[in-house]
Amino acid sequence: MSQDTWTERLSDYLDADMAAAERVALEAHLQACAACRGVLADLRAVGEAAAVLETPPPPRDLWPGIVAQIRGDGAPVLAFEPRRARWPLPRLAAAALVVVALGTAGVWLTWAPGPGPGAQGTAGTQVVRTAALPAVEEQDYEVALERLERTLDARREGLDPATVRVIDESMAIIDAALADAEAALARDPASAYLNRHYDATMRKKIDLMRRAADATRAVS
Amino acid sequence: MVSTLSTAAEPTAAELDRADVARAAAGDTAAFERIYRRHAGRIHGLVRRMMGPAEADDVTQEIFVRAWRKLELFRGEAAFSTWLHRLAVNVILARRQQAVRHHERFGAEEPPHERRPGRRDTTGLRMDLEAAMARLPEGARRIFVLHDVEGYTHEEIGALLGVAPGTSKSQLHRARMTLRDYLT
Amino acid sequence: MVSAFVLGVALLAAPQQQTDTTFAVSPGGRLDVELMVGQVSVESWERNAVRVRATHPSTTGVDIRHSGDVVRVDAEGRRGPPAAVTFVITVPRTFGVNIEGLSAPVEVRNVDGNLAVETTNGPITVFGGRGRLELETTNGAITVRGARGSVRAGTVNQGITLEDVEGDVQAQAVNGHISMQNVRARSVDAETVNGSVSFRGAIQENGRYRFSTHNGGVTLHVPADVSATVTVSTENGTFDSDFPVQVQGRRRGDRATFTLGTGSARVEMESFGGRIELRRIGGGEHQQ
Numbered sequence: 103m104s105q106d107t108w109t110e111r112l113s114d115y116l117d118a119d120m121a122a123a124e125r126v127a128l129e130a131h132l133q134a135c136a137a138c139r140g141v142l143a144d145l146r147a148v149g150e151a152a153a154v155l156e157t158p159p160p161p162r163d164l165w166p167g168i169v170a171q172i173r174g175d176g177a178p179v180l181a182f183e184p185r186r187a188r189w190p191l192p193r194l195a196a197a198a199l200v201v202v203a204l205g206t207a208g209v210w211l212t213w214a215p216g217p218g219p220g221a222q223g224t225a226g227t228q229v230v231r232t233a234a235l236p237a238v239e240e241q242d243y244e245v246a247l248e249r250l251e252r253t254l255d256a257r258r259e260g261l262d263p264a265t266v267r268v269i270d271e272s273m274a275i276i277d278a279a280l281a282d283a284e285a286a287l288a289r290d291p292a293s294a295y296l297n298r299h300y301d302a303t304m305r306k307k308i309d310l311m312r313r314a315a316d317a318t319r320a321v322s
Numbered sequence: 323m324v325s326t327l328s329t330a331a332e333p334t335a336a337e338l339d340r341a342d343v344a345r346a347a348a349g350d351t352a353a354f355e356r357i358y359r360r361h362a363g364r365i366h367g368l369v370r371r372m373m374g375p376a377e378a379d380d381v382t383q384e385i386f387v388r389a390w391r392k393l394e395l396f397r398g399e400a401a402f403s404t405w406l407h408r409l410a411v412n413v414i415l416a417r418r419q420q421a422v423r424h425h426e427r428f429g430a431e432e433p434p435h436e437r438r439p440g441r442r443d444t445t446g447l448r449m450d451l452e453a454a455m456a457r458l459p460e461g462a463r464r465i466f467v468l469h470d471v472e473g474y475t476h477e478e479i480g481a482l483l484g485v486a487p488g489t490s491k492s493q494l495h496r497a498r499m500t501l502r503d504y505l506t
Numbered sequence: 507m508v509s510a511f512v513l514g515v516a517l518l519a520a521p522q523q524q525t526d527t528t529f530a531v532s533p534g535g536r537l538d539v540e541l542m543v544g545q546v547s548v549e550s551w552e553r554n555a556v557r558v559r560a561t562h563p564s565t566t567g568v569d570i571r572h573s574g575d576v577v578r579v580d581a582e583g584r585r586g587p588p589a590a591v592t593f594v595i596t597v598p599r600t601f602g603v604n605i606e607g608l609s610a611p612v613e614v615r616n617v618d619g620n621l622a623v624e625t626t627n628g629p630i631t632v633f634g635g636r637g638r639l640e641l642e643t644t645n646g647a648i649t650v651r652g653a654r655g656s657v658r659a660g661t662v663n664q665g666i667t668l669e670d671v672e673g674d675v676q677a678q679a680v681n682g683h684i685s686m687q688n689v690r691a692r693s694v695d696a697e698t699v700n701g702s703v704s705f706r707g708a709i710q711e712n713g714r715y716r717f718s719t720h721n722g723g724v725t726l727h728v729p730a731d732v733s734a735t736v737t738v739s740t741e742n743g744t745f746d747s748d749f750p751v752q753v754q755g756r757r758r759g760d761r762a763t764f765t766l767g768t769g770s771a772r773v774e775m776e777s778f779g780g781r782i783e784l785r786r787i788g789g790g791e792h793q794q
Contacts, residue, residue: 110492113491119491141499148451148505149470152451152470153471164362164383167383
C-alpha cells in the first residue's frame, strides 16, 4: 500500500471501524511509520476537541419569538367550550371506535361492529382519516375525543376571534344534531339509518376539532 | 459534549425533560419554556455549525416551534434530547434543500447572507476548531458536525443525508484531514 | 374581524409597494403560495413563464423562489401582526397550484394541474381547470365552475356551489348549503349538518351518490330515464317524488328503498328532519 492509502484508512481505524485483518496490518505499519503516527495523533486530537466542544447559549434569548408563534400575538382567550356528546353505555359496547396511529402521517379512525343489542346494519369497516393529533392507540372513542379536546383547550389562545366564533357556532350545530340523533336512537336503537347518521355526525365533530387545531398551527 | 454528574437527590435533565414534555404536550407553555432553556444552547450550536450564524436564530426558533407542535408524537421510547436533536437535523436539512438556483426577494429585508468564514483565533484549541470548522466546505462540515460533534453513526448520517455510509466515511476523513491542516 | 382590522392598519401605516416580476419556468411544474393575510388570484397563460404581481406594504417582504419547475411565493413579516398582501400570479396552464393562507380569499382560473387550497377565512373560487381540486376553508364559501377534474371541497361556515363540473365530487359543510348544478360524476358524496343539499345532473350507470343533511332538505333533479336503487332515510322529515314510487311501510328512523329503471346506480338521500324530494328533469309529477 502506498503512504496515501495508509493515511486514508486512519479515520476508520480511529473509529474502530475496521476488519481485524486490516487492523493488524495497519498497526504493524504504524509501528514502522512515524509520519502516520503523527497524522493519527492529529486526527485523534481533532476528534477529541470536537467531542468536547462547548455549547454556549444562543447570543440572544429566542423564547419571546417562539412563544409568540406558539400562542399567537395577544389573541384573547377562547370562549368556546367544546361540548361532549354522551354515548349511552350499551352503544359503546356495540361499536367500539378504534383509534389507530399511523406513524406520523395521520390517525385513522375505524370502527368495527361488535356484539351488542344495537349493532346492526353498519357492517364492514369505515375508515376516516384525521390529522395526526394526537397520535394515540386507544380503544375508547370517548378517551380519544377527550384528548383532542384537551389539546384544543391548550391551543385555543392561538385562534382569532372570528374563527373562534365560527367554530363555536358550528360546534353547537353539530352537538344539537348529535342530541337529536341520540334522542331518536333512544327510541329506536336498531335503526340502521340513525346509527349511521350518528356516526357520520360524530366524524364531522372530530373533523371540526381537527380544523380548529390546524387553524392554530396556521398562525405561523 | 459535556456530561454532568448528578447526585441522587437532584433530578436528571432527562427526568426533568420527561416531566416537562408531558406538561407541555398538554399545553403548558411554561413547561415548554423550561425545555427550551435546557436545550437551546445545544440546538443553536448545532444549527450554527451546520448552517452558519446568519440564519441560526431563525432556524432555532423554527425547530422549537415545530417541536411544540409535534410534542404529542413524542412517544418517550428514546430520550427527549435525542428526539429533539433529530427533529433539529431534519429542519436544518430541509432548509438546505430549499436553497435554489434563483432567489428573488422584494421588500425591506436584506438579501440572505453568504456564509462567512470564521475568524482565525489563537486563544485556544476549541476556538480554533470552531473557526476551522466554519472554513470547511458545507458537505464536509455537515458530516463532521454530525459525526464528531454530535455523535451520529455513518449509517445514520447516510440515512439523513441520502448518501452511502462509505461516502460519509470518506467525507469525514477529508474533513478531519483539512481541519488538521488548519489547526497545526 | 381580525383580517379587516389588520388590513386597515396596514393601509394606514405603510405605503404600498408594487412588485412585478416574470421569469421562465418549465411547463408542468408547480406553484406554492403561502400567506397569512391578503388575497390570491391565480390565472394561466400559454407561456412557459410565471408572472408574480404583488401589492404589499414596504414593511412586508415578498419572497419568490424558483428552481426548475417549482415556484414558491411567500409573504414575509411573520413577526408581529401580519400585513395584507395581494398576489396576482399567472402560471402556465399546465401548472399545479398549492395555496395556503390564513385570512385570504382565493381565486383560481383555468389551471389544468392539480389545485390544493387551504385557508381559514376566505372564500375559494375556482373557474375551469382539469386537475384534481382539493379546497378547504373554515369560514368561507367554496364555488367551482366549469371544472373537469375531481372536486373535494370542505368548509364549515357557508356553502359549497358546484356548477358545470365533471368529475367525482366530495363536498362537506357544517353550516351551509351544498348546491350542485349540472354535475356529471360517477360518484358524489355531499354532506352538511345545517343546510340543504341540492343536485341536478347525471346519474351514471353503477355510480354511487350520497346526499345527506341533518336539518335541511335534500332535492335531486335527475333525468327521467335514471336507473338507480334509491334509499331514502329520515327521522322526522318528509319524502316526495316525481317518479312512480310507492314507499311502503316506512318506519320512523328507518330506510325505504326503491328501484328506478335497472337500478344500477346507488343513490342515498338522507335528511334527519327535512324535506327529501326526488324530481324529474323536465318536470311532470306522477299521479300517485
